[in-house]
Amino acid sequence: MPALLPPALVPFLDLLRCPVCRARLRPDRGSLRCPAGHTFDIARQGYISLLTGIRATSGDDAAMVQARNRFLSTGRYAPIHQTLTRMTADALPGHGTVLDVGCGTGYYLAGVLDQLPGARGLGLDASVRALRSAARAHPRAAAASWDVFRPFPLVDQTVDVMLNVFAPRNPAEFHRVLRPAGRLIVVRPVERHLAELRGQVSAMVAIDPDKEQRLQQALGPYFRAAGTQHVEYTAPLTRQEAIDLVGMTPSARHLTHADLSDHGPLPGQVTVSVLATSYQPR
Numbered sequence: 001m002p003a004l005l006p007p008a009l010v011p012f013l014d015l016l017r018c019p020v021c022r023a024r025l026r027p028d029r030g031s032l033r034c035p036a037g038h039t040f041d042i043a044r045q046g047y048i049s050l051l052t053g054i055r056a057t058s059g060d061d062a063a064m065v066q067a068r069n070r071f072l073s074t075g076r077y078a079p080i081h082q083t084l085t086r087m088t089a090d091a092l093p094g095h096g097t098v099l100d101v102g103c104g105t106g107y108y109l110a111g112v113l114d115q116l117p118g119a120r121g122l123g124l125d126a127s128v129r130a131l132r133s134a135a136r137a138h139p140r141a142a143a144a145s146w147d148v149f150r151p152f153p154l155v156d157q158t159v160d161v162m163l164n165v166f167a168p169r170n171p172a173e174f175h176r177v178l179r180p181a182g183r184l185i186v187v188r189p190v191e192r193h194l195a196e197l198r199g200q201v202s203a204m205v206a207i208d209p210d211k212e213q214r215l216q217q218a219l220g221p222y223f224r225a226a227g228t229q230h231v232e233y234t235a236p237l238t239r240q241e242a243i244d245l246v247g248m249t250p251s252a253r254h255l256t257h258a259d260l261s262d263h264g265p266l267p268g269q270v271t272v273s274v275l276a277t278s279y280q281p282r
Contacts, residue, residue: 005027005032006042006135006142008135008139008140008142009142011120011140011142012142013025013026013027013032014155014158015097015122015159016048016144016154016155017153018036018040018153019038019040019050019051019146019151019153020034020036020038020052021036023038043131043135045131045135046135046142046143047131047132047135047143047145048144048145050145050146050153051126051146051147059126059127059128059129059130060104060248061127061129063252064127064247065104065105065130065248067243067244067247068104068107068244070240071244072105072107074241076272079231079233079272080165080231080274081107084108084112084165084185085111085112085114087185087229087276088115088116088161088183091160091182091278092160096116096118096119096120096161097119097120097160097161098112098162099154099159100122100124100162100165101124101148101169101170102125102164102165103125103143103163103167104123104127104134104165105130105133105134106123106136106137106138106141107137109137110137110138110141113140120140121138122142122143122144123141123143123144124144124146124148124152126145126147126148128145131144148168148173149168149170151173154177157177158177158179159179161182161184162177162178162184162185163187164186164187165186165187166188169215169219171218171219171221172222174223175281175282178281179281180281183226183278183279183280184219184278184279185279186215186276187276188211188212188274188275189207189274190230190273190274191209191273192232192271193272194245194249194270194272195270196269196271197242197245197266197267199267200264200266201246203251203254204251205249219279222281222282223281223282224279224280224282225277225279226277226278226280227277227278228275228277228278230274230275231274231275231276232271233272234270234271235270237266237268237269239266
């Protein structure tokens with residue numbers, strides 16, 4: 001049975017549109033329905049099931065989500081969290097809407113909302129497993145299933161700040177839903193990120209040295225950079241934290257749990273190195 005409409009979803013009804021016909025969505029017996037009759041269930045965990053048909057990606061699986069929850073709870077990525085929060089607060093000093101595209105478990109979105117008492121947040125992700133956590137991440141946050149490579153089920157120019165943290169991008173849709181005075185904040189790894197782990201776990205996915213150039217080429221027609229912060233530090237790691245850190249990345253799709261658990265020595269510390277850039281719409 002679909003869940004009743006969670007209170008956290010009510011403020012977002014003005015923002016959402018039917019992904020089939022673009023009409024407004026209204027509550028209807030625990031679901032959302034448009035005037036044409038397209039209906040989207042609300043999962044009992046609280047997120048909206050908007051994504052239908054064949055998916056480009058199913059997102060993180062259960063093991064990846066569990067690894068992500070365990071690792072992020074250690075605080076090893078707190079400096080990234082703090083930088084993202086400061087950049088969002090600079091872009092949105094008062095009330096507004098924060099959209100986290102590829103929100104995962106909602107960790108970063110919840111941290112931002114903690115520091116912005118007048119803001120609301122919506123997370124989009126393809127992973128049903130991750131959305132179960134994201135829907136409960138914060139009282140002023142809601143979550144919906146969506147594929148970032150499809151046109152977003154959102155009204156034009158309604159988002160004040162968009163977060164994109166270690167996630168795929170759709171520059172044209174980012175530009176469409178962001179307000180003209182809004183900001184897009186992109187966090188991505190650079191070459192030194194997790195270098196110690198990559199040196200010992202051969203199956204880990206390498207960081208493309210041309211990644212930054214391709215990012216700027218993709219965003220350039222729609223956005224201009226307003227400021228970048230380089231976050232780099234060394235974090236200590238227990239063996240379990242190292243396993244979880246690998247297990248929450250795309251590299252986990254090329255490794256089994258036994259591959260990680262039975263692996264030889266793992267580094268006791270790791271370099272975290274990311275860029276966080278705030279972009280203005282053109």
